[in-house]
Amino acid sequence: MWSIKNMDLEDTLLMMPGPVSVAPRVLRAMSKPMINHRSAEFAGIYTDCRGILADVFQTKNDIFLLSGSGTAGMEAAVGSVAGSGEKVIAIENGKFGERFKDLAALYAELVPLEFEWGLPVDLEKVKEKLEEGAKAITLVHNETSAGIMNPAAEIGKLAKKYDALFIMDGVTSLGGDEVKVDEWGVDIAIVGSQKCFAAPPGMAAVSVSEKAFEAMNCMKKRLYYNDLKAYKKSGDKPRPETPYTPAIPLFYALQEALHIVKEEGMEARIKRHRTLSEAVRAAAGALNIEMFPQLNEYSQYSNTITALKSPAGIDGEDIKNDMKKRGVIIAGGQERLKSKIFRIGNMGNVTARDVLSTIQQLEIVLHKHGYIDSVGAGTEAATRVIDRL
Structure with missing residues (x-):
């Protein structure tokens, strides 16, 4: 048969x-020779990727590239801004909302807001939780486990009203659907390379607002490998770099994949x-x-x-x-x-x-x-x- x-x-x-099919030109890009990750050549690749991503994210916020999956970006987001005793509201209506919930519980005081998987988010219940006070609120914009797009713009408005950081998983929407990070008031947005960008797995891009950086300054304990303040320090250098050794072949691939995105528009x-x-x-x-x-x-x-x-x-x-x-x-x-x-x-x-x-x-x-x-x-x-x- x-x-x-x-x-x-x-x-x-x-x-x-995800992972999704990768274009041959992206695969070929991965075969280029290794380079010094502290070189001007790598800085050029990093800067090019960040520039294209800023247009996709529709943001003026800082953007950083992490060698890790979208989950690494999610953990970096929560762990960088919220610590013990600080409340984080985690909205769940699918598997990846559950993942955000589990991550929040590791670093902060979890305030779960659970809906049955596949059911819509009730904004009145979101408002009720925010009225009780929280450092941050998390949302999966496009919940692929249930095939539902959640109301990021509306959550952003509520987060701003109640002065909570808005952390959004845009892992499967950025690069494939409309995402307006600045207009929606998203303080930290995350995307994975192997989804709508059609690059190989293993990279996460994270945009971070000034408000989020201010929250990081108050943290008593910080992450090590996925510390977003460390990424900012390295990214702000005259020759931008990552704080730790990056996955150079994946940077080659992501750059080429982003060029395909740019060419299509x-x-x-x-x-x-x-x-x-x-x-x-x-x-x-x-x-x-x-x-x-x-x-x-x-x-x-x-x-x-x-x-x-x-x-x-x-x-x-x-x-x-x-x-x-x-x-x-x-x-x-x-x-x-x-x-x-x-x-x-x-x-x-x-x-x-x-x-x-x-x-x-x-x-x-x-x-x-x-x-x-x-x-x-x-x-x-x-x-x-x-x-x-």
Whole structure:
């Protein structure tokens, strides 16, 4: 029987929420010779990346690059501004909100604000928690575990009103959807390299406001490796650098990936992500597959991943595994959502052909399980949306 075992890995289609496919020119960039990480050459790479990122983040705040995943950026954000006895409100409506909650509990006095995974954030409850006082509040902007986009702008307004630092995980929205760090009042924003930027895993970018730096000055204990004040000290040098040895090949790769982002232009990149996610949702509708997240007036479906309920009688893991056999890698549900949902990503440099190929294979899988009588309706629905690109 034909399966992924008969294929070269280069022929598989990654349609998951990261890591995503990396362009050949990005892979080639990683093969360049090592350089002195305290050299003018490295400073030029670092400065170039920070400049492009400032445009993507839509910020005038400082931006730093950490050798570590998005989680390293999340930990740096919380651990750099909040210490023992200081309250941090952690909003959770998915796996990565839970991760922010766990990180906050390590460094500060945790104030959990939990919603069932996939349900929208209740702003009135956020307001109630902020009224009680807090040093900071955390939010996952685009909760990929549940396929929901949370109301960052509204949370930012509330954080400013109650004088709390706003820490935002933009790991899977920055570079693929509209993010306005300064306009939304985000004090620390984090993004991961392997998501919408379509670079290899292992890098995090963090933007930091003056207000956040002021909070760091009051810290009695500071982080060591992920201390954002140390990153500022090194980044402010006439020849900018990182405080510790950076992952130089990953800097090469990220720089090249950011050049691809710049060449496409953020307006076009956002439009592409939004259109392709709409195409997946249209296909799901045509195939009578329900969206997993529930929305309110302040939330939206994610534009970089689509979370779908497993059809009645079909295990979401079976859909994921059958898709893998057909050369398409999608994601299943995490923890309590395992088997209940499956997720299709469209982040990075995903094309219309990639989405259509994924929908075609999904229809074949659903037909195999007896859920649909014939194939074609989903692909046709997706095509009508994609034709607007």
